[in-house]
Amino acid sequence: QVHLQESGPGLVRPGQTISLTCSVSGESILTHYWHWIRQPPGKDLEWVGTIGYGGTTFYHPSLNSRASISRDTSKNHINLQLNSVSPEDTGVYFCARSAYVNGGMLKREEYDAWGQGTQVTVSS
Numbered sequence: 001q002v003h004l005q006e007s008g009p010g011l012v013r014p015g016q017t018i019s020l021t022c023s024v025s026g027e028s029i030l031t032h033y034w035h036w037i038r039q040p041p042g043k044d045l046e047w048v049g050t051i052g053y054g055g056t057t058f059y060h061p062s063l064n065s066r067a068s069i070s071r072d073t074s075k076n077h078i079n080l081q082l083n084s085v086s087p088e089d090t091g092v093y094f095c096a097r098s099a100y101v102n103g104g105m106l107k108r109e110e111y112d113a114w115g116q117g118t119q120v121t122v123s124s
Contacts, residue, residue: 002026004095004115011121018085018120022078022095029053029071033098034078035111036069038120040091047105048093051078058103085122092117 008020022034036048049059051069059067068081078095096111 002097002113004097004113006093006095006115006118008093008118008120010119011123012085014086014122014124015084018080018082018089018093018122020080020082020093020118020120022080022115024076024078024095024097027097028073029076029078030073033101034069034071035096035098036067036078036080037094037096037105037111038089038091039094039117040088043091045094045105045108046091048080048082050101052101060104087122090120090122092119 003025005023012018031053033050033052035050037045038048039045047060049067049069051057051071057069066083070079094117095115097113098106098111
């Protein structure tokens with residue numbers, strides 16, 4: 001059974017970079033699609049970006065190239081970097097898996113595995 005575990009710094013200053021890691025166990029990241037999704041306080045889930053099994057990445061257009069998703073196949077990790085953060089980037093960040101993509105946010109039930117999420121707060 002696949003297991004996803006997010007980790008990250010917790011608190012970041014405005015203008016800095018968020019670096020998060022999704023550790024995947026029970027399955028190779030060279031299969032399926034892997035996503036970063038966030039939930040700002042009091043708001044709905046928001047898709048951040050995706051990396052496919054072939055390494056292709058795509059991102060939410062509103063992030064204006066601030067996001068970068070990569071993978072470390074030796075560790076079976078999916079990484080997210082988000083540059084030039086502001087308080088609007090505060091939220092719980094989740095990694096999730098799906099068998100297909102539509103170029104954006106899927107319905108919640110279309111993701112077949114989720115991590116528990118990691119809180120990221122951007123504050124001075």
